[in-house]
Amino acid sequence: MKILVTGAGGFIGGWVVESLYLTGFGQVRATVRRWPSAARIARFPVEIVLCDILNHTQIERAVDGVDAVVHCAYGPREVNIEGTENLLKASLRTGVRRFVHLSTIDVYGGREGNVDETLPFKYTGSEYGDSKIDAEKLCWKYSGKGLSLVVLRPTVVYGPHCKLWITKFAERLQSGNWGVLKDLGEGLCNLVYVRDLVNAISLSLDSRNAAGQAFNINGSEVITWNEYFRRLNGALGLPALQEIDPFKSKLSSTMMMPLRLAARHLLKHYGDSLRKLSRRSDLAKQLIGRSEKSLKNTPSFSELSMFKRRPSYSISKAKALLGYEPSVSVDTGLELSIRWLKHETLFSCDGLG
């Protein structure tokens, strides 16, 4: 089976490529939007092609001769919608036998309680979540036209190479400015170890029962966010976490909001100039570094809102139809993640041993 993996330069896409190669499941063609993001998957002797899914010519070349597509690429709204439709169209036309679309639990729009696949989409105004809903709708449209589709909606995917939930939070914990958020952190953290998700993808590639279905993909245990911070902190071998006053957390988030917006604007429009300035001036370098650190170590409003929500994503359907069974406990997943982090970034060293 020849499998096209889009977004192979990313965390999940990279894992799919690596696992396909390591297990000899199939021949892989990995696509990246920009060459620099190929550094990780290039460690494996797999075919890597440049493919911007907004570019019709590149898509035609990428899907040529493949049996299945695992669509992990995402980006701004036009990439999620127009890009996904380009890929669906080309896959249908060339007779791709299975299209696995990586969606997200964000399509449920931040619902609380037990969340299963029968619940309808809910728009929230978030660019990511809303555009992933629209992308899924396109997938179902093409499923209706005959494309053999499986949609996976993973929860919080973590593991080695994960910058969002591992590297970033490890740095926050190491800074000493992060802690247990009392009531604000008692929401549910639905973690799924990346290898479990990749296993669900493999099941989706050749399961007959899966065609035309969407599945939540969650991990083996659900813990609170506070518990996640504690366990990650423990895996890092850092001193016990302090409790942070919820009022202070909210206040810091509020105070940091203007800085966060300004930083986002400056980086978007004047990123190069700022980098040059920091190279030329020690003072500028220090100021930029300090602001960056403060922003990184203060929870944003959207994070605070996420940390207190209590949804629980059911995987009964994935178990029944796909045969999916998460097998990696949070402790094992975190242990492997931290071993990776220490290996790759020399984390917690002073830099020179």
Add this chain to the structure above:
Amino acid sequence: MTKGSREAAERWPTIALVGSGAIAQTFYLPTLRRYVPILQRLILVDSDSERAKKVAEQFQIANYFTDYRDVVHSVDGVIIAVPHHLHYSISKEFLAAGVHVLCEKPLAETGTEARDMIRLAEENEVTISVNNTRRLFPSYLKVKQMLSCGEIGNPVSITYLDGGEFSWPTASGFYFDSKLSRKGVLLDIGAHAVDLICWWLGGKPRLVSSENDSFGGCEAVASLILDYRGCRSEIRLSRLSRLPNRFRIRGDQGTIEGGVYDWKSVIVTKNGVGRKVFKVHSPENELLDFGRTLVANFLNVLRKEGKPLIPAGEVLASIELLEEAYSKARRFPMPWYEGSTLFQRR
């Protein structure tokens, strides 16, 4: 043309720039553009005709070709700015034709290739130099001088950590094509790091161990341990994650340390004396400013008014060590990839 202007024109050599990718566009061409007579005579070569045409138009270069063989006998000097695995094959044809060569780093993929390049240059009475830019960093030169005069006594250990997410705007993506070459970060950045250690220590260390994360492709993280007369050097390179990007040399009487990309200062701590920051004068504010120094030197070499700043022979030891490091490399233990039953056919 008057006699004076003809003489002036004759003083300007004809140069070919082979390769019009990222290094050509960001390093060489902005510098060559400062020499109008050179740019007027410059020949740009790239096997990708579309890219050659586009870059030639962008930099107002009248002459461009898609095959370097067409210009081998028409130039005085050549700058080789092509993918690493082509450095040897292209350089040797120019050297054999009596053309001076300035080659991008790494000079070559193997010691045999590098030695052959040096031999060809000698036989044809031309020069071959290499852009190991970090040799030009004033701070690194300061380190060399301090070590030579025993500022920190005998060196005991060197640590060199250099890593960040790969961000070089490569045009062809050759860095990631294991069909072209399976050599990754060690050859790419190791060409600097290993060379600096050989240069600072004044000799070729012995390889103690070599580890990387290749699964048959181009490694993205690599570690080397070297030994030179009891001085243990540890090099860690990464294309995936930011490392501390610092070096530290411990001696029996003190320590020298600095930032890998800081060419303006080094910190010296001497036993019983304390810590001192040495600011080193450098007109270069950007890494690419070193292109001016290098190109100016190459022009002087072509006019027979100077010698190469970094002759190929000086980096030979590092190329040999890199070759050995590849041949003896072991994969890092990476338990997150082990014991997986992923994707097993049911």
